[in-house]
Amino acid sequence: VADVLATARAAEDARLDFLTHDDSFARPGLDALAVLARIAPATRSVGLVPTVTTTHTEPFHVQAAVATLDWVSRGRAGWRIDVSPGEAEARLFGRRPAPPAAALWQEASETAEVSRRLWDSWEDDAEIRDVATGRFIDRDKLHHVGFEGSAFSVKGPSIVPRPPQGNPVVVVDATRPAARETAARHADVALIRAASPEEAAALRAELHRAARAHGRDPGLLRVLLTVAADLGTHPGGPAALAAQVAGWHGGGAVDGLHFVPAVPGRDLPRFAAEVAGALRDRGLFRTAYEGTTLRDRLGLPRPVSQYAPKGADA
Template sequence: MTEPTRPLHLAVAVDRPGVFDVGAYLDAVRLAERGCFDFVTLGDSFGPPVGGAGRLDALAVLARLAPATGRIGLVPTVTTTHTEPFHVSSAVATLDWVSRGRAGWTVGVSPGQDEARAFGRRAAPPADVLWHEAGAVADVVTRLWDSWEDDAEIRDAATGRFIDRDKLHYVDFAGPGFGVRGPAIVPRPPQGHPVTAVDATAVLPREAAARYADVAYVRTGPAPDARAVRSLRAAREDLRRRARAHGRDPGSAGGRIVVLASLPVALHTAADAVALADLVAGWYADGVADGFHFRPTDPDRDLALLVDGTVPVLQHRGLLRVFYPGGTLREHLCLPRPANRYAPTKETA
């Protein structure tokens, strides 16, 4: 079997609406880890729960599962609307620590009027305002992660010194409707910056993705065809163009955006799993995307067929790794560890 020269990246959603047993989520994440997926996603929002049955906190669920898993990345949706950026930064950094460098987050917004009233806003802002705010949050959380230098902790019991205060930094950030001074209350995460992901299917979030995201999802319909391929190509080129306009070089390691085609999957037989492998291989060979984010219709059936049907075919063709060569999500995605912007001469990417 030949090693892939351009790694194929795979992610899968483990959403289970109405399921509140953490064991079910743990089984799904461990199964995805057996299939060497780069990461799992778990959605979240401030909207009303389906059927009034309640809702799980995605970040809390994946933090609970982190110590029980070993290699797979954990990427919850975190809603930036109505949420203090300082708290977002602390929560995602904590997930990175408890997972030993396997955390990411999908930037979410909350456009509903009911959520706005619940949080005290008179009306929900329009989508362009929400995504402008979300971009600012994505910016300031990385600044807060950099507000501690990597070696800021001393932990010297003899002298009673825990922190070198000269290695803590104020971010002094003014955003739309909020300000953050810093420094953070959580040390710099193991990855430097946990991975930031954005659903860039629509134009407004695509602008935020081009400026701040490490990973961008582009959704397709349930019947991927030539039209879907054209749409994916156009979205990827638009992302790259917008990234260059913001001073990012998408052709370099530091400016790279991993573009994943986000596909709904409904697999009933092993033949369906082989057919999906053909689609993945074909789109990947044509350079349509850097990988795929699968959204199972039936969480139990589809994930099992992905891991035991689709993945082995891709591994047999030399397109997908058979083990995790690294330990962090950034390593899985071939993304460098960012240098600390406040200590650029002391630390290397």
């Protein structure tokens, strides 16, 4: 946890949007969401995005945990959706063999859908907290979601009040084709990998087309290029990486960069000082945090609850 806290503080000092923290049932270690919940009170501005699998987990519990992270971080939570395809992971639970990738991502898509419904199941003003009358909530402002999926059903409402962001930021790695439908339908942030600006632009356009087909505004989908880099051996060093990011972003290929340092303790400070610094000199990177939530950082509006009366303000 100490190493993660140091990384989070370095990311915050560099004024980065958010920190991702990977997790899976296949590796030892602490639960990513629990670690970032511990980190939240020790940070002030950086977004916190744990990986939480939708396989072998209960959707109701997952959404409640992510909503709780949003509360303890005061609106800085995200959720990187992933699946668990391995047979070894399936044997840990003994519930079923590992389904094929398409079925896993269908389940992930349904979990994202029911999570949004549950986050919205408390209207923003559902809490009364009137000590004199002993009334805590307005029951008329809590809603059953009545969701029937292919592998689970949820009645609701949630057990956690509506998160500060309304809906925490949903992140999906859309590198794998099986995940792209989930990204297009549900992601606020899609992560891609590409070898050229042209490839990145094509993937971004594909995601935007699919988002529009699902009735979404593609302008509200942020597409970030994932770059795993060792800044000690990266060709051209940090200056070259900064030039690459500036070129790809300026050409409209991507909306930003998801940097994965080879050695966080070494590469993140170099990224902050040299890459982010060079981008700041070009006017492409903030000098201070704007707003208070992760949605603010990403330029995303706070969604209105789908159960709120029509015309209600977000």
